[in-house]
Amino acid sequence: MVQSQKPRYDLIIKNAKLVDAESDTQPSRDIAIRDGKIAVIAATIDAGEAKEILDARGQLAFPGVVDAHMHTGIYSALEDDAVSESQAAAMGGVTASLNYMRTGQYYLNKSGPYSEFFPEVLEKSAGRFHVDYAYHLAPIMSSHIDEIDECIEKFGVTSFKIFMFYGGHGLHGASNDQSKFLMTGPDDRYDFAHFEFIMRAVQRARERFPHLADSISLGLHCETAEIMRAYTNIVEREGKLEGLKAYSAARPPHSEGLAIFIASYLANETALPNINLLHLTSRKAVEAAMQMQHVFPHINFGREVTIGHLVLDVDSKAAAFAKVNPPIRPREDVEYLWERVLDGSIDWIVSDHACCRTEYKLHCGQHGHSIFLAKSGFGGTEYLLPALITEGKKRGLSMSRIAALTSTNPARRYGLPGKGRIAVGRDADIALVDPDRSWTIHAKDSPSQQGYTPFEGLEMSAKVTRTILRGHTVFADGKIVGSAIGQYLKRPC
Numbered sequence: 001m002v003q004s005q006k007p008r009y010d011l012i013i014k015n016a017k018l019v020d021a022e023s024d025t026q027p028s029r030d031i032a033i034r035d036g037k038i039a040v041i042a043a044t045i046d047a048g049e050a051k052e053i054l055d056a057r058g059q060l061a062f063p064g065v066v067d068a069h070m071h072t073g074i075y076s077a078l079e080d081d082a083v084s085e086s087q088a089a090a091m092g093g094v095t096a097s098l099n100y101m102r103t104g105q106y107y108l109n110k111s112g113p114y115s116e117f118f119p120e121v122l123e124k125s126a127g128r129f130h131v132d133y134a135y136h137l138a139p140i141m142s143s144h145i146d147e148i149d150e151c152i153e154k155f156g157v158t159s160f161k162i163f164m165f166y167g168g169h170g171l172h173g174a175s176n177d178q179s180k181f182l183m184t185g186p187d188d189r190y191d192f193a194h195f196e197f198i199m200r201a202v203q204r205a206r207e208r209f210p211h212l213a214d215s216i217s218l219g220l221h222c223e224t225a226e227i228m229r230a231y232t233n234i235v236e237r238e239g240k241l242e243g244l245k246a247y248s249a250a251r252p253p254h255s256e257g258l259a260i261f262i263a264s265y266l267a268n269e270t271a272l273p274n275i276n277l278l279h280l281t282s283r284k285a286v287e288a289a290m291q292m293q294h295v296f297p298h299i300n301f302g303r304e305v306t307i308g309h310l311v312l313d314v315d316s317k318a319a320a321f322a323k324v325n326p327p328i329r330p331r332e333d334v335e336y337l338w339e340r341v342l343d344g345s346i347d348w349i350v351s352d353h354a355c356c357r358t359e360y361k362l363h364c365g366q367h368g369h370s371i372f373l374a375k376s377g378f379g380g381t382e383y384l385l386p387a388l389i390t391e392g393k394k395r396g397l398s399m400s401r402i403a404a405l406t407s408t409n410p411a412r413r414y415g416l417p418g419k420g421r422i423a424v425g426r427d428a429d430i431a432l433v434d435p436d437r438s439w440t441i442h443a444k445d446s447p448s449q450q451g452y453t454p455f456e457g458l459e460m461s462a463k464v465t466r467t468i469l470r471g472h473t474v475f476a477d478g479k480i481v482g483s484a485i486g487q488y489l490k491r492p493c
Contacts, residue, residue: 008049009034011471016056021404033428036470056432062403063422064095064429067381068410069350072099074106075360082128085355087447090130090475092382093431093464096419097131102138104182111183114147118155129486130474136161141188145201152205156490158215158415162195164259165225199270215415215492219276222259223326244314247371248327253282264292267299276302279352281309281326283336302413305337306352307384318454320374348410353381358451379450389462415492428471437463
């Protein structure tokens with residue numbers, strides 16, 4: 001760092017190769033930052049005009065990653081998870097963390113109206129995130145549907161979620177008592193009718209707030225409880241499969257496909273155009289999504305895939321550590337997902353980060369290490385960008401497309417117009433990446449409190465060297481820098 005005597009700008013980043021979703025080239029540019037915003041982008045900016053100079057030395061400058069699918073606070077206290085897992089996010093070039101939140105077991109382990117629940121979420125989050133953050137909310141009880149307008153208008157939550165399998169399946173396996181798991185009342189039903197009424201309420205909100213309509217959307221975890229329950233019984237009874245292969249067979253791809261058909265039909269029935277099909281894992285799921293796009297061309301489907309489903313398969317040595325919903329799939333499904341990433345069928349890629357510590361993940365008791373008893377979910381936000389670059393380069397995925405998949409597209413979808421691109425007037429959120437730095441993933445090197453990673457031992461060929469949030473360095477040289485300056489993103493913002 002070189003100190004300047006003429007502080008026209010707070011920071012100038014020099015000699016950065018600018019990655020933009022709308023350009024196939026990465027021209028060398030200087031980037032001037034003032035008051036947390038990008039002020040100037042030019043081939044050369046006088047170094048004497050800034051308080052601070054950072055030489056990027058020809059590294060790639062990606063727009064800060066918008067990790068649009070995270071679960072902070074699911075297995076640990078929110079106020080603790082917010083610190084460690086946002087630090088992990090910063091390590092991976094993430095500058096905006098969008099987290100799913102709901103009432104019921106896990107998270108805050110309580111029920112009640114969002115008018116009371118969500119302020120507590122915001123209170124526990126404040127001053128703890130090292131990156132900017134927002135929340136998606138899931139209307140669990142019927143009374144939550146009546147709060148959708150308030151969530152948008154008062155709290156700036158413009159994205160909602162349905163977990164389609166929760167009505168007859170728990171987070172980790174079979175559940176015969178949804179009222180206990182979801183902490184709902186005797187008159188509540190978490191079923192297709194509930195999903196329909198959520199969709200109608202979200203669409204009414206879009207009509208009530210037309211200036212926000214493009215930012216208001218509904219995401220769905222597409223799996224069907226009835227199919228999963230039946231196939232889980234078959235897999236366990238036959239005992240022919242173990243580990244990730246057993247879990248994939250117990251939650252088969254056609255369960256995803258069927259749920260996508262149902263969700264799409266309901267979206268058409270309720271005239272709700274902004275639908276996000278979350279973490280698609282298989283050929284059958286993506287083909288179902290594309291079929292529904294053809295049947296309902298007026299619906300703006302967002303199709304999402306996770307980095308875990310693009311990297312891991314059922315033969316992974318991680319075994320139960322890689323248990324997640326929907327499951328890790330066979331290699332042929334992984335390669336099919338890559339085909340659809342390359343042809344533009346996938347809109348954004350996320351981590352689905354859910355820190356589940358070792359002692360909790362494999363708490364299997366007297367039954368040993370059964371895949372069906374291990375907890376679901378794992379972290380990986382810190383590996384999203386480097387793993388996508390590493391695997392993408394092998395397959396011809398362009399840097400501009402990677403920027404679109406990890407930042408520009410999710411920012412646009414989720415009401416973050418200040419994020420998603422390195423452009424004048426936008427937040428100075430930048431991930432500097434050395435595209436030729438080889439390194440090996442080891443859980444011990446991550447700030448996450450998880451203690452393991454299913455990506456352990458994978459060789460990366462690109463590394464995030466610095467993460468800049470609104471002009472402030474929050475990660476550099478392998479370490480978190482400074483205090484937690486993340487701000488709540490009241491959307492659209």
